Amino acid sequence: MQLSTATLLLMSGIGVFTSAISLIFLWLANRDIKAVRYWALSSCFLMSGLLLFNSQNTLPELLKYVLPNFVVQASFWLILLGTYHACRKSPPKLALTIFILGYAIAHLNATFIYASYQLRFLLGVVTGMISLSWVLWCLYKYSLGRFKVSSVLISMSVLILLVMSLNKVADINWQGVDSLQQDDSIKAQVFIIALFMSQLLFNFAFAIMTGEIRNNKNKTFQKQLIDANTALKNEKERAENHSNLKSEFLANMSHEIRTPINGVIGCLELLKNTSLSKQQDQFTELAHASANSLLGVINDILDFSKIESGKLEINNEPVELLAVLDSVAKSFAIALSQKSVMLIVDCHKTSHYNLKLDPVRVRQILNNLLSNAIKFTEQGHVKVELSSEQKDDGRVRLSGKIIDTGIGIDAQAQHKLFNAFSQCDASTTRLYGGTGLGLTIVKRLCNLMEGDVLLVSSSAEEGSEFAFSIVVELDETKTSEVCDLQIPKSIGLYSPTSAFYEVMQNQFEAKGLTFDLLSPKSMQQSYFDLIILDLVNCSEPGLESTFLIETARRHAQHVSIICDVNSHIPKSQLVRESGIRVFYHPFTCFDLMQLFAAKAIGSKHGSAYSSCTDTQITLAGLSVLIAEDNKVNQIVATKMLENWHVEYVIANTGKEVLDILSDAQPEQFDVILMDCQMPILDGYQSTKEIRENPQFERFKDIPIIALTANAMSGDKETCLAAGMNGYVSKPIDANKLSAEIMRIIS
Structure with missing residues (x-):
């Protein structure tokens, strides 16, 4: 079909x-x-x-x-x-x-x-x-x-x-x-x-x-x-090459800049210790301040570059928090002595003292915040409040406030505070100087330590308040949080500054202690185991200070005074002959612990006071081999050693170091100060030869301290990995160098 x-x-x-x-x-x-x-x-x-x-x-x-x-x-x-x-x-x-x-x-x-x-x-x-x-x-x-x-x-x-x-x-x-x-x-x-x-x-x-x-x-x-x-791989390789080139450039710049700066600052410090006229002393002080300011600018730029390139690392180590805070506060003693500003340190809310943190970076955070506060405050006070709180994971959150009575920050300029290379306005830069990197670095460092920094409040001519926080670890190797204390039964405090009195009261109450606030009249009406005199506002021995010290001596078993770092009171015959303990402004909680330390009561100076004489006594008689090719740095280093009565021999290259050691006896040198970058044979190669070559077996264990302008992240580790025992970066700080030598030889 x-x-x-x-x-x-x-x-x-x-x-x-x-x-x-x-x-x-x-x-x-x-x-x-x-x-x-x-x-x-x-x-x-x-x-x-x-x-x-x-x-x-x-x-x-x-x-x-x-x-x-x-x-x-x-x-x-x-x-x-x-x-x-x-x-x-x-x-x-x-x-x-x-x-x-x-x-x-x-x-x-x-x-x-x-x-x-x-x-x-x-x-x-x-x-x-x-x-x-x-x-x-x-x-x-x-x-x-x-x-x-x-x-x-x-x-x-x-x-x-x-x-x-x-x-x-x-x-x-x-x-x-x-x-x-x-x-x-x-x-x-x-x-x-x-x-x-x-x-x-x-x-x-x-x-x-x-x-x-x-x-x-x-x-x-x-x-x-x-x-x-x-x-992406090619770009990554190119970026890594650029990063390596940048790192090499920064390392070279750090070394090449720090080397002459070391000569400038070192020579100025040596010059200050010579006989100068008043005008010469003034010019030297200005030049020294300018050189340190330049060094601060260089450090800020290098640190910012390291942070931007991801090269900056946080290296935690066991530290005593109060000692770190004390060293930071004391570093501003000279700056505070030049203006009518009091630095007050309040730690009564801090209950964790032995911690694991990066002391260099924590100091940097505190230094930047405090230097800004002090720089922009002409009179009144700058207050540091520090508190600690243990987190659920066992770590500790450190929180701090920096409060000042300075010029404040205009509301329209506050949004630029944490921008790199930025200040409130052009007049700020002209009047106060600076790179505008300080707060930016602080913020990045706080972020690296799981914290932050912010401006809490500020108003023109009424001051500012900054708050910061970081997360650190507890140092569980130490069980006791504070040293053994020998508390006097009765304590009296004389202070004309209400802010300082309030902080002292907080500190005492946090430790379960009390004291009596004294006036010149009430001081004469009782007898105390200890009287503390706040003489920060008295720079010269006079009727007022003499009367207070004499009265305290008659009405107390022990007397301690707090004075300006440039004050002439500690040098007066009355203080020197009376065994009075001297503490320098700013007075911190660390000083308070030292004041009550069991072995400190009754000592003349305790651990709160030290001078160049202490260093001279400790280092006198040592023999040092200095490996340094720069003539200016040789002069700076040798003059420091001469001031400490230390004998020395100079080597211009690493090869000269080996030549000197090959003819030397084991007891001839106690320490080697080794520059890292030298012609013919650098410090790393020289150290390796000393540690590994059988020819230098008798010097195999001699302490070697790197004395170098290499101050980038990882440079210290490189020196230690090469066989060196210590590290001091240039420009050479006399206190740091002496402390490192004493640490090594002890």
Whole structure:
């Protein structure tokens, strides 16, 4: 039984509908591939065209022979558009528009002027073959071999459709038929079946081509990823090279700048110890202050560079918190003596003293905050409040406040405080100097130690308050938090400064102690085990200070005074002969512990007072070998050693060091001060020779202290790894050098 053409059209339309649904889902799954959209629409148009041909006789007269043909031809054009997009090419809009218009004109002529089914069929076949041949040409020219399998399927589809179309055209019925629906010939029905089969092959080809496009995209992405990784690797290597170059540059700059600065500061310190006129002494003091200011600028810039490049590390070590705070506060003694400002240190909320932290960086935080507060405060006081709190993980959060009565910060300038190289305004830089890096470095350091710093409050001419915090570890190797104390039963305090009195009261109450606040009159009415006299505001021995000291001596078993570092009171005969203990402003909680230390009561100076004489007595008689190639640095170092009555021999190179040791006896030298960068043989190589060469077996264990301008992060570790025992960076600080020598020889 033969099916009618109308039935075949309906069945083909329904079959194409199924493939159209599949292509629509393929499109939804690959929305980023634009070609699939056109192919899905092509199947929908072909389905619609076949169904329109099936119901051709029910259409209006004007659309009866036009709409079905146009819809079927549109499916071929959509295939062409999709192919162009699959090949990553823009369709030729002009050529395609002319082609479509030409078909439209020819079809309308064959419909309304020379009405003929045969002409319309022939025109449709020719137009369809041109469209599909165009598809094959596009694949051949632009696919670049990317669609091998799908191109074969498309070619087979076009070939089947071409053969069946020519077969039908060769035997077309020119009489009695005016539409495809009415053409029940076997060849017409074979043509419809060929059209359906061709569409199925197209759909398979489109599915495969989508996979090929996806695969090509993945390969492209993979190549881009590989290229990006290669580029990132190259950029990483370049960045590392730049970072290494930057680090080398900073290290060289640090060394080359510190070396002459060491000569400048060292010579000025030596000059200050000679007989100078008042004007010469003033000029020397100004030059020394300027050199130290320059050194501070250099240190700030180098530290900021290390932080920016990620080279700065936090090196924790066991320290006594109160001793660190005391050393920082005491470093401002001279600056405080030159203005009417009192530095008050309050630690009564601190209950953890033995900690593991980076003392260098903690000092840097405190130094920057305090130096700003003191610099911008002309009168009144600067107060440091420190507190500690143990966290759940066993670590300790240290929190601090720096409160001053200085010039304050304008509200409009506060947002610039923590910006690098920024100060409140240009006049601040001109008047007070500085790099504008201090607070930036403080913030970065606090962040590195899991804390932060912020401006709590500030107002013009009323002062400022900064708060900072860091997280440190407990030093569990030490069980006792404070030293053994010998507390006097009765204590009296004389102080004309209410802020200092309040802090002392807080400190005493935190330790469960009490004292009486004394006036010159009440001091005479009782007898005390200890009287503490605050004489910071008295710089010269006079009636007031003499009266207070005499009265205290008569009404107390022990007397301690607190005075300005430049005060002449400690040198007075009354103080020297009375065994009065002297503490210098600023007076800290560490001083308070020393005041009550069991072995300190009754001693003349205790551990709170030291002088150059102590160093001379300790180091006198030592013999030192100095390895230094810079003549100025040789003078600075040797003059310091001469002041301490230390004997020395100078070597200009590392080779000279080895030559001297090869002829020396084991007892001839106690210490070697070793510069790291020297000609012929540097300090690292020289140290290695001393430690490893059997020729120097007798000096194998001699203490070697690095005396170097290499002050970057890791330089100390490098020196120690080379076999050195200690490290002092240039510019040489006499106190640090003597302390390091004493530490090594002890």
